[in-house]
Amino acid sequence: MKxxxxxxxxxxxxxxxxxxxxIFEVRDDGYLYILQEAxxxxxxxxxxxxxxLCPTRAITVEDQAL
Amino acid sequence: xxxxxxxxASLAGLRCAEALRREGFTGALxxxxxxxxxxxxxxxxxxEFLSGEFEEDRLALRTEPYEELxxxxxxxxxxxxxxxxxxxxxxxxxxxxxxDGLVIATGAAPRTLPIADxxxxxxxxxTLEDAVRLKGALVARKRICVIGAGFIxxxxxxxxxxxxxxxxxxxxGDQPMLRGVGPIIGETLAGLHRSNGxxxxxxxxxxxxxxxxxxVRVNITGESSLECDLVLLAVGAAPVTQWLxxxxxxxxxxVVCDATLLAAPGVVCAGDVARxxxxxxxxxxxxxxxxxxxxxxxxxAARRLLSDDESAPAFSTVPFVWSEQYGIxxxxxxxxxxxxxxxxxxxxxxxxxxxxxxxxxxRISGVIGFSEPRRVMQYRRLIGTGTPFxxxxxxxx
Numbered sequence: 001m002k003x004x005x006x007x008x009x010x011x012x013x014x015x016x017x018x019x020x021x022x023i024f025e026v027r028d029d030g031y032l033y034i035l036q037e038a039x040x041x042x043x044x045x046x047x048x049x050x051x052x053l054c055p056t057r058a059i060t061v062e063d064q065a066l
Numbered sequence: 067x068x069x070x071x072x073x074x075a076s077l078a079g080l081r082c083a084e085a086l087r088r089e090g091f092t093g094a095l096x097x098x099x100x101x102x103x104x105x106x107x108x109x110x111x112x113x114e115f116l117s118g119e120f121e122e123d124r125l126a127l128r129t130e131p132y133e134e135l136x137x138x139x140x141x142x143x144x145x146x147x148x149x150x151x152x153x154x155x156x157x158x159x160x161x162x163x164x165x166d167g168l169v170i171a172t173g174a175a176p177r178t179l180p181i182a183d184x185x186x187x188x189x190x191x192x193t194l195e196d197a198v199r200l201k202g203a204l205v206a207r208k209r210i211c212v213i214g215a216g217f218i219x220x221x222x223x224x225x226x227x228x229x230x231x232x233x234x235x236x237x238x239g240d241q242p243m244l245r246g247v248g249p250i251i252g253e254t255l256a257g258l259h260r261s262n263g264x265x266x267x268x269x270x271x272x273x274x275x276x277x278x279x280x281x282v283r284v285n286i287t288g289e290s291s292l293e294c295d296l297v298l299l300a301v302g303a304a305p306v307t308q309w310l311x312x313x314x315x316x317x318x319x320x321v322v323c324d325a326t327l328l329a330a331p332g333v334v335c336a337g338d339v340a341r342x343x344x345x346x347x348x349x350x351x352x353x354x355x356x357x358x359x360x361x362x363x364x365x366x367a368a369r370r371l372l373s374d375d376e377s378a379p380a381f382s383t384v385p386f387v388w389s390e391q392y393g394i395x396x397x398x399x400x401x402x403x404x405x406x407x408x409x410x411x412x413x414x415x416x417x418x419x420x421x422x423x424x425x426x427x428x429r430i431s432g433v434i435g436f437s438e439p440r441r442v443m444q445y446r447r448l449i450g451t452g453t454p455f456x457x458x459x460x461x462x463x
Binding site: 012014018026027028052055 | 081109129357358361362365386388390395397437439440442443444446447
């Protein structure tokens with residue numbers, strides 16, 4: 001899976017960081033950093049929770065074609 | 067389970083319906099909504115939508131096609147009653163919908179005050195129609211008086227200031243926003259409004275409202291009255307449970323659920339309407355009106371409805387809320403009050419950035435931050451794991 005963040009929508013609430021701290025990190029500069037842009041499947045549940053809980057719906061997951 | 071009815075077509079109801087499909091429910095799915103709109107997002111109604119930054123199309127809660135959800139959306143129809151014996155609900159139109167499984171996600175509605183009866187310049191804010199009406203008034207008028215300095219009242223005050231209106235905020239409590247949070251943070255929150263030009267008055271009692279032509283006169287006990295062009299009544303919301311009276315479900319400021327969000331066999335609740343004992347806080351009975359909670363409970367309620375009784379996990383969460391005012395991101399999680407021990411664990415160069423944590427029974431129970439999302443979320447995790455307070459203090463995140 002590939003993580004996509006629409007940075008025009010992101011407001012750095014850091015809710016994603018609570019769901020998937022190994023993937024998302026909001027730093028002291030106030031910006032969101034994607035720590036792994038293509039994480040393995042073990043992170044799927046956490047990433048999908050982050051997608052659902054993002055207040056600005058800025059995160060999407062793209063599944064690469066097989 | 068063959069037929070599920072979701073009552074409530076806002077955030078909790080929609081996310082529940084989506085989770086039901088994701089979890090493999092293939093039967094008939096109906097979603098009943100009192101409003102005529104497809105599910106939309108409410109937080110921007112007091113902020114970006116009200117200021118004009120967002121148009122209506124930005125509010126859609128579902129971007130994927132509704133056909134993929136394969137649900138029957140019954141919009142503009144209020145649920146009127148529930149019969150647990152017949153396993154059906156009745157709509158305002160008289161139509162009855164049978165179910166094997168029921169999701170109650172009817173949300174909350176703004177509270178009103180008897181003194182506002184018959185005053186045409188008084189508005190409340192919950193729905194898109196409310197927001198459109200308020201937005202029109204903010205453009206046309208010059209002076210707004212906001213009654214109630216909770217989240218909605220404070221956000222509307224901030225937006226109205228941004229639009230150049232004269233703003234007075236009247237609050238019955240000692241401080242705005244996070245009521246009962248204690249004097250230090252209370253002063254900071256009050257200072258935020260005042261430094262942005264809001265006339266914030268706390269601990270006031272409103273005697274009466276009078277409509278005088280186009281303006282409203284607000285009579286305050288022991289103070290001179292003030293005149294404004296419109297009044298926003300933002301004194302909280304009450305769960306929408308009138309339709310459940312006499313159904314046999316336990317109602318007590320919300321629908322009383324067990325720890326798994328089950329209210330009766332085959333009946334679950336989610337969102338503003340649900341009252342449940344939260345295991346993370348020693349089973350404290352909670353009803354949470356926050357956005358994040360509606361999503362989490364919607365998903366949990368779906369799983370609960372489809373699972374076997376014995377295997378059902380409890381719903382545990384650290385309640386989380388955010389707000390944006392005057393460019394500052396205010397975030398709070400967990401439980402806190404002025405009675406709890408509080409420590410400021412991080413402070414920026416001015417009052418615009420800080421983090422404070424709270425202690426209950428030896429553990430970290432709450433966190434409040436101004437424009438410190440990373441730290442707030444890290445402390446929120448410590449709350450969720452029941453971390454001893456001293457350990458949280460030493461963590462220096």
